[in-house]
Amino acid sequence: MLAHVTYALPRDTHPPLDSPEYRSTGLRHPTQPPVLLPQRLTEITGPLLHGQIGPNDHDLTRQHGGEPQGQRIVVHGRVLDSDGRPVPDTLVEVWQANAAGRYAHARDTWPAPLDPNFSGGGRVVTSSLGEYSFTTIKPGAYPWGNHHNAWRPAHIHFSLFGRAFTQRLVTQMYFPDDPLFAYDPIYRSVPEGARTRMVSAFDMDATQPDRALAFRWDIVLRGSGQTPFEDAHA
Helix, strand or coil: CCCCECCCCCCCCCCCCCCCCCCCHHHHCCCCCCCCCCECCCCCCCCCCHHHCCCCCCECCCCCCCCCCCCEEEEEEEEECCCCCECCCCEEEEECCCCCCCCCCCCCCCCCCCCCCCCCEEEEECCCCCEEEEEEECCCCEECCCCCCCEECCEEEEEECCCCHHHCEEEEEECCCCCCHHHCHHHHHCCHHHHHHHECEECCCCCECCCEEEEECCEECCCCCCCCCCCCCC
């Protein structure tokens, strides 16, 4: 018989579901108390997604016939569980705007140039040590209409499956010292003590000479040091 398993959400980590400064949460957040469901076999066993990875999925700068515009960067790190152990063989997916701050998406219509050599999506499976690495272009900031003169800081969206569906995480990674942090209600909706967990660190040791700057970002699934959830649509 499978034991009943529950997980307590860490305090002071995730943003409130209704964050008034982030206006669209008023239309999307649940209006009823959550219902705790038992976590049975389908919730505590993870998906096997190894066959979904293409040869250039980890390198967003080599998915088309030419070089994309912008500053090449390497984003790398480790995926860890709540006890600090590496999470191997788990799918990490990313999506982002291009160097001008525009997504390759039909609903993104602000007048920044599209890049025919950059689609903005990638995926990789972690190594036996929980390591992942992407080569990409540093995204630009973009306006998003939440309030007067509203701009999103440069960020990359991350999706992780972890070891099991109960570890599912969708979040955003930011870059150090961005001047827009103080004005962004999505970033500021996360409790102050947890915000730095979403900010990458410049990594000179992993920087590739004459090619790409590097940023390190470790991701923690569950526990007191968990990487915060963020909304997947902004």
